[in-house]
Amino acid sequence: MKSQIFLLVFAFLLKYAPPTNGQSLQDDLNDLQQHVPMAQIQELFVRYLMADPEFRQTVQYFRGPEFATMWNRFLEVPKVRELFTYMTSAGLMVNEALEMFAGFTGMEKPRTKFRRSPKSGGFRAFIAEVVELCSSSDLASAHEAKKSSSSQYREMVSKFEAPEFKRLLAEASDDPQVKPLQDELSSYGIDFDVLFELWKSFFGWSSIF
Secondary structure (H helix, E strand, O other): OOOOOOHHHHHOOOOOOOOOOOOOHHHHHHHHHOOOOHHHHHHHHHHHHHHOHHHHHHHHHHHOHHHHHHHHHHHOOHHHHHHHHHHHHHOOOOOOHHHHHHHHHOOOOOOOOOOOOOOOOHHHHHHHHHHHHHHOOOHHHHHHHHHHHOHHHHHHHHHHHOHHHHHHHHHHHHOOOOHHHHHHHHOOOOOHHHHHHHHHHHHOOOOOO
């Protein structure tokens, strides 16, 4: 089952990779990040925040003590720690992911003006629109170009395509300690399958899974 709480990490994990000589994996991920339509996502975020009460409630939850407590419980699950260790060895570091997520949900209002159009549907609808924005960008072609030009990036992608990663993903999802946390987030309208699509679209990885 693809609905994983830790996809909250993946969706915003675009920056953290160990440095190497020359063009590093960090540089490769930064290159991909330039293709993410962040200005449009920021505008969309503010529009939902202004017009959708359900979305505002979810954002408030992310910023509150309940989410912080839930997150700490999540990080203590052995299967989750095993998964994050694998991710780190693949080239992504997860230690600052929560901070990145908090920064995303607390984005400042863009300087450009925009109309106040009605928005509804809560967090699910917002993420679906973000996925659509990313899918319509050139991220997929940038991903393919990066696979052709960077052996480090190609090696990282191969680790996420490997059976071991899929096994760790499934084991963490099915862990009895994780399922109640998934249910808690679901009560705030967070669709994990959509978050999975968001993670893939942020990297241009829709063809991998």
